[in-house]
Amino acid sequence: xxxxxxxxxxxxxxxxxxxxxxxxxxxxxxxxxxxxxxxxxxxxxxxxxxxxxxxxxxxxxxxxxxxxxxxxxxxxxxxxxxxxxxxxxxxxxxxxxxxxxxxxxxxxxxxxxxxxxxxxxxxxxxxxxxxxxxxxxxxxxxxxxxxxxxxxxxxxxxxxxxxxxxxxxxxx
Amino acid sequence: xxxxxxxxxxxxxxxxxxxxxxxxxxxxxxxxxxxxxxxxxxxxxxxxxxxxxxxxxxxxxxxxxxxxxxxxxxxxxxxxxxxxxxxxxxxxxxxxxxxxxx
Numbered sequence: 001x002x003x004x005x006x007x008x009x010x011x012x013x014x015x016x017x018x019x020x021x022x023x024x025x026x027x028x029x030x031x032x033x034x035x036x037x038x039x040x041x042x043x044x045x046x047x048x049x050x051x052x053x054x055x056x057x058x059x060x061x062x063x064x065x066x067x068x069x070x071x072x073x074x075x076x077x078x079x080x081x082x083x084x085x086x087x088x089x090x091x092x093x094x095x096x097x098x099x100x101x102x103x104x105x106x107x108x109x110x111x112x113x114x115x116x117x118x119x120x121x122x123x124x125x126x127x128x129x130x131x132x133x134x135x136x137x138x139x140x141x142x143x144x145x146x147x148x149x150x151x152x153x154x155x156x157x158x159x160x161x162x163x164x165x166x167x168x169x170x171x172x
Numbered sequence: 173x174x175x176x177x178x179x180x181x182x183x184x185x186x187x188x189x190x191x192x193x194x195x196x197x198x199x200x201x202x203x204x205x206x207x208x209x210x211x212x213x214x215x216x217x218x219x220x221x222x223x224x225x226x227x228x229x230x231x232x233x234x235x236x237x238x239x240x241x242x243x244x245x246x247x248x249x250x251x252x253x254x255x256x257x258x259x260x261x262x263x264x265x266x267x268x269x270x271x272x273x274x
Contacts, residue, residue: 029195036225054225054256061227065194119264128201128236132228132264139263 019045019094027068027086027105035090035103036060042092043099046162055140056099056160062133063103063156064088069124071107071154099160101141106153113146177207184213188223188230197229201236208237214246221252230257231264238269247271 021042025031036057043056072086091102110116117138122131138144143159176187184207189196207213216237220226238248248270250261261272 029193029198032193032195033191051256057225058227058260061193061225065227065229069194128197128229128232130228130231130235130264132231136228136260136263 017096021090021092023090023092024087025090027072027088029065029068031088032061032064032068035064035088039090039092039099039101043094043162046094046097046099048162052160052162056101059137059140059158059160060101060103062136063101063158064090066133066156067103067105067107067154069127069129070110071105073108076108097162099162101158101160102155103158104153104155109150109152109154110146110148111150113148117146174203177203179207179211179213182214184208184211184216185219186216187219187221188226190222190224192223192226192230192233194227194229197233201233204233204237205240208240214241214244215249216241216246217249217251219251220254220257223254223257226257226260228264230260231266234261234266234270242269249273 019042021038023035023038025034039060040053040057043053048056067088086105086107089104091104093100115121117134118131119135120131122129125131134144134146137156137158141158141160145157146154147157148154176189178185178187184204186200186204188200192200204216208216218234234248234250241248249272250257250266250270251273253261253272253274258272258274261267261270266272
């Protein structure tokens with residue numbers, strides 16, 4: 001296994017095998033940077049490469065941006081006349097050499113998940129959205145799952161195994 | 173932040189920030205469009221020299237400006253791109269419509 005050197009470095013003692021983080025923050029765009037930097041810092045005990053850090057930051061940034069722009073879409077919110085502050089919930093888990101990131105909102109949800117995940121599909125072309133968010137998450141992480149229903153919010157679950165240098169998803 | 177936009181001849185030079193995400197992209201797109209309209213420039217150059225992070229919002233900025241100026245025969249350039257940025261641009265196939273330089 002390519003991860004062998006990590007053991008020699010003493011990076012994988014018992015305390016490092018499992019680590020968990022819960023974060024809740026307001027759904028405002030300034031927190032996009034906060035969220036990706038927090039996950040990047042959280043993953044440092046796994047001794048990630050610059051490339052891996054960059055992949056993780058991009059994927060987290062996409063997920064959080066989606067929650068802010070689409071989950072808590074102002075147009076949709078106005079219909080409901082809700083005044084409460086919207087929050088994004090993030091849960092990170094390290095198990096062995098695998099990072100799991102869950103980004104959850106309680107916003108409007110997705111009607112057609114398959115269509116939403118298509119590259120270049122966007123409901124907001126006027127906002128200069130490229131429609132590449134889910135495609136990037138898929139490209140930069142090893143596993144992506146989207147759980148959503150209209151009015152029920154959206155949960156994005158991503159997994160990445162660290163210590164595999166290739167950034168293209170490898171088929172088993 | 174206005175010093176990050178400069179018009180040279182028929183080119184609008186946009187110096188991209190260290191981190192290009194949704195938070196920053198709204199301002200960049202808006203300001204670039206103002207310059208394109210006001211100065212009537214034909215081409216746009218995005219300079220990624222300072223950029224260390226970019227997500228799909230950066231792609232949105234470039235595609236959006238490309239749509240605006242290519243209609244009048246203008247060109248879009250991305251310069252000083254590191255390996256990481258080039259990879260992100262190429263995943264989206266942007267190298268087919270814009271000029272990407274190292």
